[in-house]
Amino acid sequence: MSEIDPTDHALATIASILENPEPVLVVRDTETPAAEEDSVVEEHPAAADEHPVVAEHEHPVVEEQPLVPEHTDADGYSKVGPGPMVAIRLKWTVHRGDDGQYYVHETIGEQSAPVVSGPMTSEAAVRFVDAHEEEANRRFELLRSEIAGRSSLADYERKGEA
DSSP: OOOOOHHHHHHHHHHHHHHSOOOEEEEEOOOOOOHHHHHHHHHOHHHHHHSOOOOTTOOOEEEEEOSSOOOSSSTTOEEEOOOSOGGGOEEEEEEEOTTSOEEEEEEESSSSOOEEEEEEOHHHHHHHHHHHHHHHHHHHHHHHHHHHHHHHHHHHHHTTOO
16 A cells, blocks of 8 residues: 655645635625615714615625735735745745835745845835745646646556556
8 A cells, every 4th residue: 555645635735725715705785775765874874884774685796805905015015935835935025124125035934044135116026026926826836737747647657557
């Protein structure tokens, strides 16, 4: 009986998460209240906000929201690359320097010394982080596909069909 590599389980878990992300949903009432409801809203504005009136035949509009809110200030903006092990996972974090410029600290794992890129503007630093995170995800998907392809080829050869 052959042993199963724990990395296979980790990669399978990551793949299932990446293939089937659960969207965060926000429900917003898009209907405007009727004329008589306007007078109620004017008399008791706090009460109207707490319990919006929705008729049974109306369907609320559902909007997908990103899991991570947009970052308004570049200082502290951070993204983490993919990977099954924290020890080899890439992380990019934007820091504002004493000179007012922004620098991106790139680390591998939790204990490594950062590789610093900069100086740059806040927008350029955010674009830098996003571009490097997208590239890391692309490379991870290629590697994962290659591993999955080799695994299925090995299964094919083990069955004697090659």
